[in-house]
Amino acid sequence: MRVRGLRKEYPGHVAVTGIDLDIERGEVFALLGPNGAGKTTTVEILEGHRRRTSGTAEVLGEDPGNAGRAWRARIGIVLQTATDAAELTVAESVRLFARCYPNPREPEEVIHHVGLDGKAGTRVRALSGGQRRRLDVALGIVGRPELLFLDEPTTGFDPKARRRFWELIRLLADDGTTILLTSHYLDEVEALADRTAVLAGGSIVAEGTPAGLGGRALSVATVRWRAGEHLREERTETPARLVRELSADGAEPAELTVTRPSLEDVYLELIGEKP
Numbered sequence: 001m002r003v004r005g006l007r008k009e010y011p012g013h014v015a016v017t018g019i020d021l022d023i024e025r026g027e028v029f030a031l032l033g034p035n036g037a038g039k040t041t042t043v044e045i046l047e048g049h050r051r052r053t054s055g056t057a058e059v060l061g062e063d064p065g066n067a068g069r070a071w072r073a074r075i076g077i078v079l080q081t082a083t084d085a086a087e088l089t090v091a092e093s094v095r096l097f098a099r100c101y102p103n104p105r106e107p108e109e110v111i112h113h114v115g116l117d118g119k120a121g122t123r124v125r126a127l128s129g130g131q132r133r134r135l136d137v138a139l140g141i142v143g144r145p146e147l148l149f150l151d152e153p154t155t156g157f158d159p160k161a162r163r164r165f166w167e168l169i170r171l172l173a174d175d176g177t178t179i180l181l182t183s184h185y186l187d188e189v190e191a192l193a194d195r196t197a198v199l200a201g202g203s204i205v206a207e208g209t210p211a212g213l214g215g216r217a218l219s220v221a222t223v224r225w226r227a228g229e230h231l232r233e234e235r236t237e238t239p240a241r242l243v244r245e246l247s248a249d250g251a252e253p254a255e256l257t258v259t260r261p262s263l264e265d266v267y268l269e270l271i272g273e274k275p
């Protein structure tokens, strides 16, 4: 996937300011960002569900703005709010979707992978919110997509369902599926993504591996200690050396702490919401 200068304007509001993205085949790429950052807008443009104002986009070799049915059959989509037929059962829904694709996965296998075995005969309207979401994921992957879009896929999942979902994503990635997901959860991005970009106010403010995100910030530690009346604080990339200096006379520095920002601190700083 190759995106250049992608921009989306709504009347009186620029939602995406002109971003560049490159996602390789087989890669799991996460778009992080606060509410209203432009994640859904970006993803919907790349899915061919929304028109861009300007810029170029190439997804699986085609422009999503005018790609046809054959292209659509190669992608899978899990939207934030799915529309579905509430009167069908889980198994009927998945089978119905499977029939829309030339080379679908086995519906029963997909139902198992999303952990809905026990609910296969249950009508969609009788599912809980988290179970509905899992069904959305099942419908998104049953067509054996080469590229899968997941917009906040684990919202409403209990912790066990999230872990199970992560395993599923890893399986799909091992199978060669390219995955573009949006998320608010840093742990999810750390667990799943090969690379991530942070969107804020419609612009990419950082990009890289989850571990390297804001890496320079992570390398700076804050050393605090008490010197007589005063609490002292120093930011340093070599905290061990500073602590050695402080204790050179054999005394134990009072109230000594060494802290580093968490990934969440770095993220909040990147999106300009550091408390």
Ligand SMILES: Nc1ncnc2c1ncn2[C@@H]1O[C@H](COP(=O)(O)OP(=O)(O)OP(=O)(O)O)[C@@H](O)[C@H]1O
Residues within 6 Å of the ligand: 010, 011, 013, 014, 015, 033, 034, 035, 036, 037, 038, 039, 040, 041, 042
């Ligand atoms: N159809 C629309 N018309 C006008 N403005 C819109 C429309 N859709 C989205 N916006 C605005 O564009 C901005 C980006 O919205 P978008 O849904 O892409 O954000 P997001 O990053 O996906 O947020 P969230 O995490 O809440 O899903 C927001 O300020 C939103 O209000």
